[in-house]
Amino acid sequence: MEHVSTYLTPEIKLSCYEDHFFKSDVVFDHHMLIWFISGRTRIVQADGVHDFQTGDIFLIPRNQPATVLNYPKDGLPHKTVVMSLTTDILRDFYSGLGVKAGEPPVPKIRSFRQHPLLESCLASLVPYFAVKGPFPPDLAALKMREAISILRTVEPDLDSLLANFDDPHKVDLIHFMEKNYMFNLPAETFGQLTGRSLTTFKRDFKKAFNTTPQRWLTRKRLELAHYQLAEHRKKPTDVCYETGFENLSHFSYAFKKQFGYSPAQLLAPTGQAQAHPAS
Structure with a gap:
């Protein structure tokens, strides 16, 4: 079976690789918040190799090269809920907070393992993927804001990453x-x-x-x-x-x-x- 993605909105999807290995070299345009339902992923970045599997939750920063290796595991497909934290969504979230980005931290993958608040937020989306009809835009916005709010609570220094909207500058x-x-x-x-x-x-x-x-x-x-x-x-x-x-x-x-x-x-x-x- 080929890769299947089911979208609630352009920013929220259920991704499934049923029975085969998949490799991709990518640079994400947006920060990606991912919750593992089943399967295994290995992500290679400049700072090292990261392994994730069932129950793990992690945030991949934008504009960072990565090799992503997806595998099925234990007879189950590689299945994840993916939330794309776009620049427009983050600008809107931070517009009324008066938060200054400051010096951005080293852009590395943040792992939250099985954090109960993030897991509850992302797991609550799963039933909607089986429902026919459009996903209410106001509910989608609410879920995105909930996820960002939890991330800021779990790691307050993430503001300097999430509220930084600069494009890559000329580097060495x-x-x-x-x-x-x-x-x-x-x-x-x-x-x-x-x-x-x-x-x-x-x-x-x-x-x-x-x-x-x-x-x-x-x-x-x-x-x-x-x-x-x-x-x-x-x-x-x-x-x-x-x-x-x-x-x-x-x-x-x-x-x-x-x-x-x-x-x-x-x-x-x-x-x-x-x-x-x-x-």
């Missing part, structure tokens, strides 16, 4: 790319996230790294993959998806072309491969 290209090279995103998206047009991004990249973005990204991803395999003995499939490759066959081909041996040979106990990348 070398620092940004060294932190985010493992995400399989178009050059246009890397440009937007660093505050550059595509033309300016390519020009600045050539000046900083003396090569093209694609060549540099492939080399960096393969070096990271080699490290994960050799030092942490991770499975090739996990390494493939966590280092920006689309599928295992392409990853294995590129890996062998770069190092002269396959991921499986590197992991073999008989020492069929070198311990370190070939120069």
Whole structure:
């Protein structure tokens, strides 16, 4: 069964991957509040790898690259309630509060596990997905405001994130790319996230790294993959998806072309491969 999303409003949906694994490299335009009904998700970001499953609740900040890996689990589909906290909704919420965003915190995933207030708010939406007919706009607005209010109560410092509506500004290209090279995103998206047009991004990249973005990204991803395999003995499939490759066959081909041996040979106990990348 393919992915099915049922929408109450454009900002509130029930997402279901029935019986298959799904991978996506994304940059969310809005903060995403997610409650797990069943299944498992692994999210790779610059600050590390996050695993979530049934009952977990988490907030993904906007404008942050991520690799999202969705799995069914225990015979149940990957099913979540997703609430998109758009800029328009947050502007409206904060307009009468007089809250100043201040210095934004480090944009990282916030985990709330099985917080009873957030779970009650999001679980109360589930019955409406089975009801035919439009979802009342006033009720949708009320639910969104309830969720934001709970988030602010649970973590008061979230105001500096949720009430910040700035777009990405021009940032240090070398620092940004060294932190985010493992995400399989178009050059246009890397440009937007660093505050550059595509033309300016390519020009600045050539000046900083003396090569093209694609060549540099492939080399960096393969070096990271080699490290994960050799030092942490991770499975090739996990390494493939966590280092920006689309599928295992392409990853294995590129890996062998770069190092002269396959991921499986590197992991073999008989020492069929070198311990370190070939120069």
